[in-house]
Amino acid sequence: MTNELKELMTEATGREAPYVPDVDGLLRAGRRDVRTRRILTAIATAAAVVVIAGATTVAVDARERSSAPPAAPATTQMARQAKLVVPPGGSTGLCTKSNGDTVSAWSWPVVVDVRDTFGMSVVRRSPADPEIVAFCTTEWGNGAGESVVPGGSVQGVVLRKSAAEGRGVTGPASVTTVFGVVQGTPKVTVQTDDGHVGVATVKAGFYAYRRVELSPWPGPIPGAVVKFRYPGQGEYVAARR
Amino acid sequence: MNSEAESEYVDFVTHHANALCRTAYLLCGDRRRAEDATQEALIRMYRMWPRLQRRGGVGAYARKVVVCTTLDGLRRRSSTEVVGGDGYFAAEADPADPLDVLESRIMIMQALAELPARQRACVVLRYFDELSVDETAEVLGCRPGTVKSQTMRALDKLRVHPALADLNLAGTGRLI
Numbered sequence: 001m002t003n004e005l006k007e008l009m010t011e012a013t014g015r016e017a018p019y020v021p022d023v024d025g026l027l028r029a030g031r032r033d034v035r036t037r038r039i040l041t042a043i044a045t046a047a048a049v050v051v052i053a054g055a056t057t058v059a060v061d062a063r064e065r066s067s068a069p070p071a072a073p074a075t076t077q078m079a080r081q082a083k084l085v086v087p088p089g090g091s092t093g094l095c096t097k098s099n100g101d102t103v104s105a106w107s108w109p110v111v112v113d114v115r116d117t118f119g120m121s122v123v124r125r126s127p128a129d130p131e132i133v134a135f136c137t138t139e140w141g142n143g144a145g146e147s148v149v150p151g152g153s154v155q156g157v158v159l160r161k162s163a164a165e166g167r168g169v170t171g172p173a174s175v176t177t178v179f180g181v182v183q184g185t186p187k188v189t190v191q192t193d194d195g196h197v198g199v200a201t202v203k204a205g206f207y208a209y210r211r212v213e214l215s216p217w218p219g220p221i222p223g224a225v226v227k228f229r230y231p232g233q234g235e236y237v238a239a240r241r
Numbered sequence: 242m243n244s245e246a247e248s249e250y251v252d253f254v255t256h257h258a259n260a261l262c263r264t265a266y267l268l269c270g271d272r273r274r275a276e277d278a279t280q281e282a283l284i285r286m287y288r289m290w291p292r293l294q295r296r297g298g299v300g301a302y303a304r305k306v307v308v309c310t311t312l313d314g315l316r317r318r319s320s321t322e323v324v325g326g327d328g329y330f331a332a333e334a335d336p337a338d339p340l341d342v343l344e345s346r347i348m349i350m351q352a353l354a355e356l357p358a359r360q361r362a363c364v365v366l367r368y369f370d371e372l373s374v375d376e377t378a379e380v381l382g383c384r385p386g387t388v389k390s391q392t393m394r395a396l397d398k399l400r401v402h403p404a405l406a407d408l409n410l411a412g413t414g415r416l417i
Contacts, residue, residue, distance in 0.1 A: 002368050005399070008349035009267055009369040016272055019262035021283060023251055030250075030287025034242070037288065 093138030095124065098158055100151035105134030112203035114177075114210045118164040121177040123206045133206070135179045137162050154241040156180050157226055163217045174217030178209040178224045180239060189235070191225040200226075242290060250290050253299060254283055261303055265311045267365045270354045278314055282306040304370065305380045312358050348404030355402070360395035363388055 095105040108124035111133070115121070119138040126132035137160045152158075158179035165173070178190045178200065188200040190209040200209035207226075229235035242250070258279060265275035265282075285306050286293065293299045353361050359381070366377040367388070377392075378385045399405055 005349070005364065005368045006371070008405075009353075009365065012350050013263040013266055013369075016263075016266065019259045019276055019279060021254055021258040021280060023254055026254060026280065026283050026287065027247065027251070029284045030242075033284055033288050 093119070093136055094160075095134040095136040096158075096160075097132070097134060098153040103132075103134050105136060108134060112201055112206050112208050114201045114208045116175070116210055116212060117167050118173075118175050118212060119162060121160065121179065121208050121210050123179060123208055135160065135177075137175075137177050139163065139175075153180075155239040157224060157239045157241050159222050159224060159241065161217050161222050164212055171214060172216035172219075174213055174215055174219065176211045176213055176222045176224065178207075178211075178226065180207050180226060181205060182207050182228065182238075184230065186228040186230040187235075188238075189227045189229070191227070193220070193223045242287070246291055246294060249294070250287060253286075253303075257300065257303060258283065261307045264304065264365060264370055265307050267350075267353060267369055268308065268311045268358070268362055269315055270350055274314060275311065278311040279307055282310045285310075301376070301379065304366075304372075308362055308366070308380055309382075312362060315358055352399055352402040352404050356395050356398060360391045360398070363392040364395045364399070367392055 093106075095103050097103050105124045105126070108126055111123040111125050113120055113122040121138075122136045124134045124136060126134070135158045139162050160177040160179070162175045162177070163173075164175050176192050178192075180188075182188060182202055182205060185202050188202050188207040188209070189197050190200050190211070191197045192211045192213060194211075194213045194215070196211060196213075198209060198211055200207040213222075223241060224239075225237060226239040227235050228238040261282065262275050262279040265278045266272060269275055269278065282303065286299075286303055289302070293302055353364065356364065362381055363377060366372045366380055367374070372380065374385045374388050374392075377388045381388065
């Protein structure tokens with residue numbers, strides 16, 4: 001029967017006119033199909049590259065976050081490289097010039113200093129060159145293991161930030177130090193980012209101010225508004241950053 | 242595709258398109274649809290042509306694509322359409338006319354149309370294209386055992402089909 005089937009099917013198809021394909025049409029359609037597929041492949045490849053690059057960026061970012069404290073804003077990166085030294089008294093501390101460069105100044109004479117339970121902020125003057133001034137901050141022995149100090153001065157204001165841990169503090173806390181130069185002996189007030197306004201210590205042409213804030217460090221870039229008030233005159237904003 | 246490969250593709254199309262179309266026609270029972278399926282398969286082959294040339298087996302691949310394309314087309318329309326259409330074999334055969342024998346043989350299309358697509362494909366590939374069981378299995382993407390069983394069932398149905406019974410084909414015993 002298989003031969004019969006073969007004959008039947010052959011005759012059935014033989015009744016139809018032979019199929020003559022439109023070769024030119026096939027070639028055109030095939031070329032168009034190939035072009036389309038190439039374009040789609042290129043788009044898919046580009047999309048895959050974008051996705052992989054994005055995923056890699058996210059993964060690297062997550063890895064960096066997991067191995068380091070929360071990322072500080074970019075402006076702190078230069079200061080982050082500053083190496084902490086141990087000043088007399090067993091605490092960790094750092095002295096820098098107004099441009100953020102570190103300087104070994106723990107033995108220099110003190111011009112003005114303020115302190116609290118978490119450390120102190122000191123302006124020191126070089127005995128060799130009185131024009132050179134160092135701004136030093138310390139964290140006491142059980143303070144944070146790492147201090148991050150924003151870099152150089154802005155509008156004459158040197159800002160320093162250090163962590164405040166231990167000593168009864170249960171939540172995130174940090175210390176904002178504000179240094180600056182002043183003519184005469186006006187009343188200098190400093191408003192920190194938490195809205196608190198305090199009075200700075202003024203001496204020998206410099207002022208220094210420390211404020212313990214309930215915010216973590218590393219954390220947001222600190223800011224301050226410094227106002228001067230000379231005797232018999234109104235208060236005005238001397239600097240802001 | 243370079244011009245040489247394209248020339249070979251054209252040569253292949255010129256010589257094999259009709260055979261592929263006949264296979265498709267037996268599978269779907271519709272000339273227009275068979276031509277569409279063949280054309281679609283040939284366009285697919287154009288895309289694959291350089292690879293097919295390197296790998297070999299162009300003819301087998303072409304048949305496979307045609308069968309798949311045709312069966313896919315039937316599957317898409319199976320819910321609304323009967324293979325071959327209602328008026329496909331509407332003409333009545335006249336027993337007094339010797340040409341009726343020929344007309345009756347055309348009834349094979351009706352018999353094929355009543356088979357399930359897979360069984361019809363097995364019959365066409367095995368007995369029209371004269372593929373072996375393994376080759377048929379390769380084309381259909383199934384195991385040889387499946388081809389054997391499907392072919393057996395198809396032939397059993399064809400043997401008792403009235404159109405073929407008139408041709409005295411049913412008494413030939415085992416068909417495979």
